[in-house]
Amino acid sequence: MSSASAASPHAVLRIGNCSGFYGDRLAAMREMLEGGPLDVLTGDYLAELTMLILGRDRAKDPTLGYARTFLRQLEDCLGLALDQGVRIVANAGGLNPPGCATAIRDLAERLGLSVKVAVVDGDDLTDRAGELGLGQPLAANAYLGAFGIAAACRADADVVITGRVTDASVVVGPAIAHFDWQPTEFDALAGAMAAGHVIECGTQATGGNFAFFRDVPDLTRPGFPIAEIRRDGSSIITKHPGTGGTVTVDTVASQLLYEIQDARYAGPDAVLRLDSITLEQNGPDRVLLSGAHGEAPPPDLKVSCTRIGGFRNEMSFVLTGLDIEAKAELAQRQVEAALTVRPEELSWTLARTDHDDPDSQARAAATLTVVARDPDEAKVGRAFSGAAVEIALGSYPGCFLTSPPGRGSAYGVYEARYVAQDVPGHTVTLPDGTRQLIPAPTTTSPLEPLHIDTSVTEERHGPTVNVPLGTVAGARSGDKGGNANVGVWVRSDAEFAWLDGVLTVDRLRELLPETRELTVIRTRLPRLRALNFVIEGLLGEGVAYAARFDPQAKALGEWLRARHVDVPTEFVPSTAEESHR
Structure with a gap:
């Protein structure tokens, strides 16, 4: 070369x-x-x-x-x-x-x-x-x-x-x-x-x-x-x-x-x-x-271990218009009653994407998704998806699903292990x-976690305006096995001094309710004007397990940026401030 x-x-x-x-x-x-x-x-x-x-x-x-x-x-x-x-x-x-x-x-x-x-x-x-x-x-x-x-x-x-x-x-x-x-x-x-x-x-x-x-x-x-x-x-x-x-x-x-x-x-x-x-x-x-x-x-070296964890299937109901919560409760009750054999794991998620006084049918709709997992493929196949479909004419008004009944598919489980x-x-x-x-390194040192998170006091910056965090802060998120990380950064030292005091672990849990019962670890990176949060267990057993609809936490940071917080007006562009008064 x-x-x-x-x-x-x-x-x-x-x-x-x-x-x-x-x-x-x-x-x-x-x-x-x-x-x-x-x-x-x-x-x-x-x-x-x-x-x-x-x-x-x-x-x-x-x-x-x-x-x-x-x-x-x-x-x-x-x-x-x-x-x-x-x-x-x-x-x-x-x-x-x-x-x-x-x-x-x-x-x-x-x-x-x-x-x-x-x-x-x-x-x-x-x-x-x-x-x-x-x-x-x-x-x-x-x-x-x-x-x-x-x-x-x-x-x-x-x-x-x-x-x-x-x-x-x-x-x-x-x-x-x-x-x-x-x-x-x-x-x-x-x-x-x-x-x-x-x-x-x-x-x-x-x-x-x-x-x-x-x-x-x-x-x-x-x-x-x-x-x-x-x-x-x-x-x-x-x-x-x-x-x-x-x-x-x-x-x-x-x-x-x-x-x-x-x-x-x-x-x-x-x-x-x-x-x-x-x-x-x-x-x-x-x-x-x-x-x-x-x-x-x-x-030690990290080892990526992947295995087939079992089989999964999912069905999604579209719920439209009024009484969304009651419609979801009825559909869930009917499907579980229709199952002749219950899968080992059955999880339900209601996504409230509906709007008040909607000007289109899509804006009137929410989605109820049920996910079945089991070591036995038959339990999550037609026996499961058919039970979801068969209630369609005797359920909530406007009932329809996003897919026909189908077979389950294998899902994977990721685990990080270690060897010398x-x-x-x-x-x-x-x-x-x-x-x-290639010889192994002769000079090594045990890896000690370094969660630099000294106590900080929220700095006072005068008047504030309630706007999305993303008005002033960027974020990037992703997956590490079953854990998720979200890094948040700002563009000036003054903004970091404010963010450092405001975005604590407790505050993150308030902004992202999914994390309330999970271990969250915060690390300060002042040279990058950034905070990093690791949320343990948010992703279940890894991406292939598909524990949530964003299985790799790619958009977790964007969800955080969309949450409203009180931001000092000196950091907020005038156009953003006016739009959120």
Whole structure:
């Protein structure tokens, strides 16, 4: 590879991203390769739900288990990447990295291309799950670090395919190789981890899923992000010129808050102190990310364990007009009476989307949804859905459902478990076929939670106006297994001093009633002018379990922003203040 491997170790390493999940924009790889210079192009294809999907693929066909859309992208772009000397590093190998690598070599042969492919694996612990105390999962995969990827880059691989590595590792690995970082250079490693965390979810760093999206220019097709990484681990977050979206301190801060736990962001190679990061606008669509402090990694690795939890089915009734609560009560009573065999779990949710004096039928309607779960597929199949449908002509006025009766489907359960760093056989197979075992880190430190939440007193700011919190605060939320996180940030020190005093755990529970009986942990991140909340158990047993209608808590932050609070008038734009008087 010409551009990355030949560059000076003091030069910037320019790493782009072209995928934030399995199903992201198919054209993104070509857009990134044609949009401007890059040294490395990364793709993140794996998530908790994806591992379940790939596990079921592999169970049906042992040759599968990898992200097949990645092959479609390479069919279009492999020649272009080789011509430009851009190395591709992706975790698209999923549960079958060797199978993915074989498919890439076969593809290159069909295209008449010569490609050097390296494979990083050893993460798959499924066959050893019993002896390791991990139960009997469909798939058990340890989150590996970045040094196997680094070895593949040093061997001049054109394409590096991995299994389950941490999301940031596809960025950290090429940086390790380029700058020859050693395992104990924790600050540099942590800086690259921060950059990797920012760009891992693609266009979420360039204005996608951004709270203040109306401020983003040309969000029709936002460009994918780039991290220009430096020798000390600091970076510039940017994008190709002329692409949609924007890169600002706010878009980067928002992504830094995505799916985090507390002030320590743990990885297999280092622990990033999120409270150490400084963000600074460095020009149009350029944000300097610096100051990252790193600590020794923990002695254990996280293991993603997914299994089939049982079977589920759901039916939704539409309730229209008057007496919504009474109609819901009648439908629930009738369905439960009609069930000949009751599923193990039956949950009801009434969504009051109806309006007073509605000017359309849709605005007059609410939805009552019943979800059935059981280990026995028959109990949630036609016996359940048929019972819901058969009451239709003898129930509340205007009764209808959103779907016909149908069979149930399997649902997955995710669980995070842990093993010692030296348990997986972290291995890289180099382009020449040589297999190299990557040693576990020799310097580790037990991971201690860092919930920086010193007592604060609400500052007095004079007169207030009752407006949505989102008038002044942004938020980003997501899932971590069965837990949800929501990070809330503001744009000035004065606003943070106010937010810090107002948005306590007790106040969050008031604003989000779903959280009242759950454990909520708050962490202060003053450098980002942000607060992070972890809500334990909100998502049941993970995304595939579908405990709530927003199973990944993607919009939890937007719900919080919609709640009204008393905001000092000095922070509220005049237009917003007038509209809420």
